[in-house]
Amino acid sequence: MTSFQRVKSGCGMILGAILLASVPAGDASAGFFSGLKKSKTDAFAEANPAKAKEYSEKAGAHAPAKSGECSKCHADPKDPSKRVLEKKPLCLSCHAERDADLKKAVVHYVFKEMDCDACHVPHASENPPLLSAPVNELCSNCHDTTDDAIKKSHGGVSVFEGACTACHNPHASQKPKLMVEAKEHVPFGSRSCDMCHAETKADGKAVLKSTPEETCFICHSNFRNLEAEGAVHAPVAGGGCTTCHNPHVSVRSSLIRASLDSICFNCHESWLKNNHPIxxxxxAKESVSDPRREGKPFDCASCHEPHAGKFPKLTRGDFFVMCKECHKK
Ligand code: HEC
Ligand code: HEC
Ligand code: HEC
Ligand code: HEC
Ligand code: HEC
Ligand code: HEC
Ligand code: HEC
Ligand code: HEC
Ligand code: HEC
Ligand code: HEC
Ligand code: HEC
Known part of the structure; x- marks a missing residue:
């Protein structure tokens, strides 16, 4: 079996960067002496057994609190207010990628001027990742979405059903207005919001034109008669383009909304996951590139037509031929 090439271009690059960026933090937790740590007890955890137990059992606990490595932050078992470093340097000491954020073209005022605890808690939270409140509530503490300037930026929308972080990075970005660093869909990038949106009504919620007829099909007219290409996949025939695609911006190639594992198995049998065709x-492995199609990630679309196809089970071709094309050696 060959060892497949990493995704090299486009959005795959961003994905790769994210994966790499998370490595230092992971390493830091494992610790240089992680072998020793397991047998050694933590003096601060011993002095605070109830809290240590509480954090070890919480799903939303911070990695070093969950593993009982309290002394990575706490300097004195008798006094929790004494810590090994000042607030912000403490957080940045393990999160090098956040330190790098401070050098980006646009740095969020709060992130630059305040401590991380303007938004995060140190031990555990029911609002991932370690947020002190649900994300939009946090943002709304300081930004009034009904305010004229911000409403204008949002095409008149002031009530949000999804997260602000679908479009904004809370820390920093190379793009103006803290837009997430990912490929923007052409009409979103050119701020042609009215290609898809109708005027916002009094309730402040986003209003869509009839989709896909008056939106996607205007520009992607080849999607109007997919029947010509064979059997049409049910959600596509139903016009549900945004079940799989983010209409604005995504870190994934082809504007895919979330990992296909999570999208496709909402409707299909979960036992198929990582368990077929053999x-x-x-x-689906987003970090691995499709051996047959350069620049695309290896996922369901490596073997299946997501929209329409002429082979049984929407496969892209004769399967035994494909099998050999991917596994040349
Ligand atoms: C990532 C750094 C970090 C780790 C790891 C950590 N703490 Fe803390 N801890 C803090 C910070 C920062 C504060 C101050 C919080 C504040 O002022 O709101 C704090 C405060 C506390 C306090 C006093 C205030 C409170 O929340 O009750 C206790 C008790 C405490 N920690 C226990 C623990 C225990 C037990 C562990 C290990 C299981 C632990 N901490 C691990 C950073 C950490
Ligand atoms: C001793 C090292 C260490 C320190 C100090 C530290 N962290 Fe972490 N933090 C980690 C590790 C390890 C992870 C898990 C990283 C991963 O899974 O990729 C993590 C994860 C996180 C996450 C993501 C949690 C999630 O659910 O995805 C946030 C947010 C975070 N840390 C914030 C902070 C803040 C705020 C501080 C300062 C109070 C801080 N960290 C201090 C090691 C540390
Ligand atoms: C304005 C609020 C805000 C401030 C200030 C802030 N964060 Fe965050 N942080 C967030 C939000 C919101 C997310 C979740 C982002 C998402 O879901 O896309 C997050 C995610 C994270 C993550 C996990 C995901 C990732 O991108 O790696 C880490 C680690 C983290 N923050 C660390 C920090 C540290 C360290 C500081 C202080 C130096 C800090 N944050 C300051 C709001 C904030
Ligand atoms: C503690 C207050 C505070 C919180 C919490 C906060 N912000 Fe901000 N934000 C500010 C301030 C202050 C500015 C800079 C002044 C301004 O331009 O309004 C700013 C600026 C911005 C900008 C414009 C950046 C630019 O380059 O013009 C965006 C976008 C933004 N914030 C989004 C968010 C999002 C999304 C959240 C939630 C994750 C959030 N903010 C949470 C205070 C906050
Ligand atoms: C290609 C079509 C398309 C374009 C162009 C477009 N949108 Fe959207 N927008 C949608 C769809 C579809 C939704 C419904 C939510 C979803 O599917 O993500 C939506 C939802 C929204 C929401 C509501 C999000 C929420 O959490 O409730 C806002 C705000 C928004 N769009 C703003 C904009 C702005 C601002 C622009 C222009 C810069 C824009 N949109 C351009 C298709 C589009
Ligand atoms: C659908 C994508 C989308 C969502 C979701 C979204 N924004 Fe924005 N936001 C934008 C765009 C686009 C702009 C304008 C960027 C530009 O001018 O190039 C903007 C601009 C802003 C600005 C700067 C306004 C100014 O003065 O120019 C702030 C602050 C802001 N958003 C906060 C938020 C907050 C808070 C939320 C969640 C309640 C949120 N955004 C949700 C797309 C979005
Ligand atoms: C105003 C015209 C316009 C509208 C409306 C529009 N698109 Fe697009 N879309 C484009 C253009 C231009 C591209 C870039 C094509 C290219 O790069 O070859 C694109 C690219 C895409 C891509 C591929 C992105 C990539 O990275 O390969 C997808 C997926 C997509 N659009 C889905 C949609 C969906 C779903 C809708 C309806 C919600 C829609 N589009 C509405 C113009 C539009
Ligand atoms: C079941 C999920 C799903 C649905 C529903 C869906 N797509 Fe896609 N779409 C994908 C996937 C996956 C890709 C990436 C294909 C690849 O890697 O070759 C894609 C790729 C695209 C592209 C990029 C160019 C191309 O043809 O490969 C466009 C444009 C596009 N889709 C538009 C649409 C439109 C318009 C609709 C609604 C009529 C739609 N999609 C519905 C999953 C879906
Ligand atoms: C909204 C629900 C939904 C989503 C999301 C969805 N599918 Fe489907 N899919 C269906 C339905 C319904 C059928 C028709 C089932 C049948 O005929 O037994 C189907 C058929 C298929 C078939 C052909 C099966 C057969 O028996 O002919 C394949 C392969 C497939 N989907 C793959 C995918 C992939 C890959 C994704 C993600 C990119 C996906 N589906 C996302 C609902 C969905
Ligand atoms: C390496 C190629 C390959 C990949 C990757 C792949 N599939 Fe398949 N899939 C197949 C083949 C081949 C069949 C047809 C098997 C058969 O004829 O029984 C199939 C069949 C299916 C069926 C129909 C099952 C049935 O019992 O009728 C579904 C649904 C499906 N795949 C979904 C997915 C989803 C979702 C993904 C991504 C998470 C995915 N596949 C990834 C090759 C693949
Ligand atoms: C679209 C490309 C593609 C097709 C078609 C494909 N494979 Fe794979 N296969 C992969 C990728 C990618 C991996 C995972 C490589 C990795 O993890 O880095 C893989 C992994 C494997 C593995 C190792 C699984 C493990 O346990 O790690 C075997 C065995 C295998 N394939 C056999 C087959 C056979 C037999 C067929 C035909 C029935 C087939 N593959 C069709 C791309 C493909």
């Missing part, structure tokens, strides 16, 4: 074969 037992235990991976079905």
């Amino acid at each position: 037992t235990r074969h991976p079905t």
